[in-house]
Amino acid sequence: MAWKNPWYDASKAHHTPEGFCNLEPDPRQPGDLDRWRKERKAQGLPFPPQNGYEAFKANWFQSADLSGDDDRVWWLGHAAMLLRLNQRYLLIDPALSLRASPLPFAGPKRKTPAPLRISQLPRLDYVLISHNHYDHLDLTTVKRIIQRFPEVTFLVPLGLETWFRRRGARHVYPLDWWQSQRENDLTLTAVPARHWSMRTLKDRNRSLWCGWVIRSEAVNFWFSGDSGFSENLAEIPRRLGPFNLAALPTGAYAPKWFMQSSHMDPDHAVSLWRLMGQPLTIPVHWGVFELADESLDEPPVELSRAIARSGEDNGRFAPWKIGEGRSLRNIDQEKS
Template identity: 35%
Template sequence: MITTLIIIGLLAIFVLALTNLYPSFGGNSSESQKLTYEQSQQFREGKFRNVEAVPKDLELSGKLGLAYKFFTTKVPNGRPKADLIPQKIDSIHLADYDGVARMIWFGHSSFLLQIDGKNILIDPMFGAVAAPHPLLGEKRFNKEFPISIDKLPQIDAVIFSHDHYDHLDYESVLKIKDKTNHFYTPLGVGNHLTKWGVSDANITEMDWWQETQFGSLKFVCTPAQHFSGRGLNNAQSTLWSSWVITSENENIFFSGDSGYASHFTEIGEKYGPFDLALMECGQYNEMWSDIHMMPEETAQAGIDVKAKKIMPIHWAGFKLALHEWTDPIKRVEAKAVELNIEVISPQIGQEIIVKDSVNNYSDWWKSL
């Protein structure tokens, strides 16, 4: 018994030391910062909260049971039969681009947006695994990207939706921070960037419904129904969000991660209609449907935000749930037909013209 207790104690000390010292876990809010967060309607009793009382806090046994089910359940067709091969794009073609607003998908929820002569990265996660260490997660579906990260052009702005590992990646930030002019995050997320060497002067943290002007563009930090945390003891210590990006001619919505709730209707009424809505659709399960939409809800959320067309995201990148990897796109397309909303499904690396009225994207995933 004594030996067992000693082992448990040493393990606990090791885990705490790891989460405090290993850089991938990021930074924490200071006490003075927490005092400023108290001005936010989302920050109560030392944590950020959703409008509804979700997610429910699980006991340790519940967390262990959920983890056991995830790691032991075999999912047929849970991954593509082979690595996804992206369409390639030339670095000069990116650097010299001065056309209409367009986007390049890097898989999962990561994009390069070129708009009004600016280069904007959205949730740039270029890591091999969605975890604090390469041994703690499954490899992403695409080993290659449309362009190598070191050949990306100068980045005017980076927008992050929240601090989970499949959206905010330590190694990715290290690769882009010296070629990025400014970072925009929900409240608290900037502490991770500061920990990783980004100057505070180059970080703007925002609360829900706050707006900021970035040259000719307007960025709005809008609500989502999700959660946050990168370690064992900092759950809900940072805010999560969706984003609105508006130019004189284009209006784009990025959902981040979110369960289905009334905030989509609120966003649509205040900032819609949208030329393109990038909507979370993947890594869902009935057990956590309050924080990740089911595909049918994704299509309905597109209606709610008044989108002219939606692009399902948060799929074709990582296996973070128990569904087949193509289940998200199949189900959201079926529901979209019923609701009469257009869905586009570009291949990784394929050019996406924000206001394009022609849907020329193929069902590229069907043979994989």
């Protein structure tokens, strides 16, 4: 019997009877994946960073410092984020294991270490997941979270609640695009992204993908999730902005003919940054896993070039070190 989407709502364009879809057409054609793999293998891509992996790590990595009690945001590498808001801690897409893979001995391996361990967190209130790909939803990290913080609340896209409950999560809230979870001054909203989902050979697009907007007294933060560029994303700042903090993906974009429907390149990210009013923005989705053809150190170089081409280099969209944290106390004035 064919699987049917139990959340299907015919009034929503991103719902289908078989699962979920993007609002934009997919330019990929049958055979494109095999073509990319063959080209990548033939060219020996990706190349190592220009000065080697150890030099890259020395330049772009630091351990996360969780001291203090101010509102603060940390980039933990790739898409993983940590926020401290009014003494509440929130993790986003915490893939902190050695590999982004269902197998412990194969699949994309970390080239830079995780800047913190779950055991270092003094508390954890929320975990937000954007989608089910292994570089964003990591089983080992989730198990460690549930063991140390059994009362933590998971917010997930539609279709992932059962996965979390089967692994012992007690508080799981599945959300569709534009739905919110609220607690006092904190509002957490799932928002659209242009991507896809798949964790096994049989579940493609059976669960949703999303970005997140986190609003508190100190911050209005848009984490775009794993997303290709789309003019439809402008609806997010129109509805929920203005934002004073954002995280936009700037890696896993090469070759563009294959990756553009799922991943932004730096030029697309800069266009979106300008569209939303140029808030302080953290470039994410780079620096840890070699998922595409560009070298590990290429995204920050290409981002700098994209910013220069835009003519609007105000210092508010520039690479952070993995593990770097910044206070949100004066976020609206930082490097403006």
